[in-house]
Amino acid sequence: MHLAYPAVLSVLLFCTGLYGVLARRNAILVLMSVELMLNAVNLNLVAFDVWLSRAAEDTLHSGQALTLFTITIAAAEIGIGLAIVLAVHRNRGTSDIDRLRDTAEGHDPDHDSPAAGQAEKAEATA
Amino acid sequence: MSPAAAAVAGHALTAHTVGTHTLTTHAASSNGSHGFLSPTGVEITFLLVGLVTLGAALVTVTTRQLVHAALWLVVALGGLAVEYLLLTAEFIAWVQVLIYVGSVVVLLLFGLMLTRAPIGRSPDADSGNRWAALAVAAVAAVTLVWVVVDAFRTTWIDLDGPAAGSTQATGESLFQNWVLPFEGLSVLLLAALVGAIVLSRKAKAEPGSPSVNSRAATGSSPSVPDSRNHPIGRNEASGGTKPERPEGTEPGTPEGTKPGTPEGTEPGASEGTTPAEQEGAR
Numbered sequence: 393m394h395l396a397y398p399a400v401l402s403v404l405l406f407c408t409g410l411y412g413v414l415a416r417r418n419a420i421l422v423l424m425s426v427e428l429m430l431n432a433v434n435l436n437l438v439a440f441d442v443w444l445s446r447a448a449e450d451t452l453h454s455g456q457a458l459t460l461f462t463i464t465i466a467a468a469e470i471g472i473g474l475a476i477v478l479a480v481h482r483n484r485g486t487s488d489i490d491r492l493r494d495t496a497e498g499h500d501p502d503h504d505s506p507a508a509g510q511a512e513k514a515e516a517t518a
Numbered sequence: 519m520s521p522a523a524a525a526v527a528g529h530a531l532t533a534h535t536v537g538t539h540t541l542t543t544h545a546a547s548s549n550g551s552h553g554f555l556s557p558t559g560v561e562i563t564f565l566l567v568g569l570v571t572l573g574a575a576l577v578t579v580t581t582r583q584l585v586h587a588a589l590w591l592v593v594a595l596g597g598l599a600v601e602y603l604l605l606t607a608e609f610i611a612w613v614q615v616l617i618y619v620g621s622v623v624v625l626l627l628f629g630l631m632l633t634r635a636p637i638g639r640s641p642d643a644d645s646g647n648r649w650a651a652l653a654v655a656a657v658a659a660v661t662l663v664w665v666v667v668d669a670f671r672t673t674w675i676d677l678d679g680p681a682a683g684s685t686q687a688t689g690e691s692l693f694q695n696w697v698l699p700f701e702g703l704s705v706l707l708l709a710a711l712v713g714a715i716v717l718s719r720k721a722k723a724e725p726g727s728p729s730v731n732s733r734a735a736t737g738s739s740p741s742v743p744d745s746r747n748h749p750i751g752r753n754e755a756s757g758g759t760k761p762e763r764p765e766g767t768e769p770g771t772p773e774g775t776k777p778g779t780p781e782g783t784e785p786g787a788s789e790g791t792t793p794a795e796q797e798g799a800r
Contacts, residue, residue: 393561395673398605399666401568405575405594407659412579414651415644420629421584424591427622428575431598434614438607439675442683446676453691456683457699459610460692463617464703468710470622474629475717487633490645 398439406432419477419487423470430466434459560677564604571597582643584635588626595619605675607683 405428412425441455481487557565574593581587595618602611681687692700 393558393564393605393675393677395670395675396667397561397564397568398601399670400663401564401572401601403662403666404572404659405598407655407662408572408575408579410658411651411655414654415648416579417642417645418584418633418635420626420633420635421579421587421643423629424587424626425579427591427618427626428578428594431595431618434610435598435601438602438605438610438683442605442607442677443673443675445682446679452695453683453687454696456607456610456688457692457696459607460613460688461699461703463610463613464707467617467622468707470625471714472710472717474625475714477629478632479717481633488642 395439395443398435402432402436402439405429405435417488417490419480419489420474422489423473423477426473427466427470430462434462437462560604564601567597567600567604571601580644582639582641583637584630584640584643585627585637588623588630591626592619592623595623602683605683606677606681607688608681609685609688610683 409425409428409432412428413422416422416425437455437459441451441453441459444451444455445453477487480492484492486492571594574590574597578587578590578594581590595614599611599614599619602608602614
């Protein structure tokens with residue numbers, strides 16, 4: 393098999409995941425796109441390991457071992473990521489990453505409408 | 519070529535085993551760009567499954583129905599497992615099916631349900647910078663495809679002989695050469711699971727007091743003024759809000775649990791326990 397087939401498929405999957413990470417608003421959809429990018433890297437690792445296990449002398453099957461490690465770390469990442477998203481959703485009531493702008497520069501939510509904020513707070517504590 | 523890969527490749531196996539060596543010598547003798555025009559059966563199968571995988575991935579990142587995105591992700595990850603089988607990496611393929619299709623997508627669906635993702639079309643699934651994102655992704659794709667195709671124009675994977683990724687080969691290399699990273703990885707996985715449980719159980723630190731998620735569950739408060747109650751947010755900057763909170767936020771609890779709030783705690787408690795159980799079950 394020509395090596396360009398898995399390499400090009402991996403590149404296209406990676407760029408699809410890149411578009412998803414940059415364009416999506418829901419945090420869980422961003423996590424899905426991150427999974428796509430990790431899978432593209434895994435396909436690259438497997439393809440190059442299969443190529444090098446015949447072409448090189450002794451490769452220790454490092455590509456496939458690293459693929460297993462990547463799959464495990466991706467599973468851990470999705471667990472932690474979903475726990476963080478659920479905690480944010482509990483505290484803020486949304487998982488929309490465009491609204492989580494508390495640390496953004498040039499966007500000061502404290503000065504736009506303090507009266508509305510106090511009204512919200514009074515409603516929340518009542 | 520492994521038996522599992524042969525089962526997937528089907529009738530393409532005979533054409534592949536006959537054609538690889540002649541194709542390799544042909545590509546070595548002439549310039550390699552002619553090799554794209556005479557693909558073997560495995561290459562055709564790889565191309566078709568790759569098109570299905572890429573289409574499913576594109577639908578995943580562009581669909582406006584959030585649950586459908588998770589379901590199309592199953593198709594994309596399953597297609598990648600078939601690609602691993604075609605590359606004679608059996609063990610990785612079954613690990614991919616078990617871990618990704620079996621648990622990660624289920625976790626993502628649980629996450630979508632627990633964050634009350636809208637069923638049906640949500641018009642704000644894509645943010646405003648999607649055209650910039652599309653430009654970045656297209657430029658990256660063109661650049662990387664050009665580099666990869668130009669670099670590996672005359673490189674061929676030899677798929678004959680014993681499978682490069684059979685369970686025996688993978689297990690021997692993993693437990694002879696990679697034992698210490700393997701054990702370190704198990705410690706990392708344990709730490710990640712404990713961390714996920716701790717993150718998910720933080721709302722249950724005081725079982726008698728309702729937490730902030732009861733206020734978030736009412737849905738009436740948008741997120742940005744909501745963050746002003748948060749101790750990490752700048753609630754000290756707006757000092758006029760102090761008398762409206764008789765107890766104030768407790769400094770010990772990091773989420774700002776207010777003990778006097780009379781709303782019910784049922785949705786918050788159910789949300790607090792379910793990811794922990796889900797992590798523990800995984």
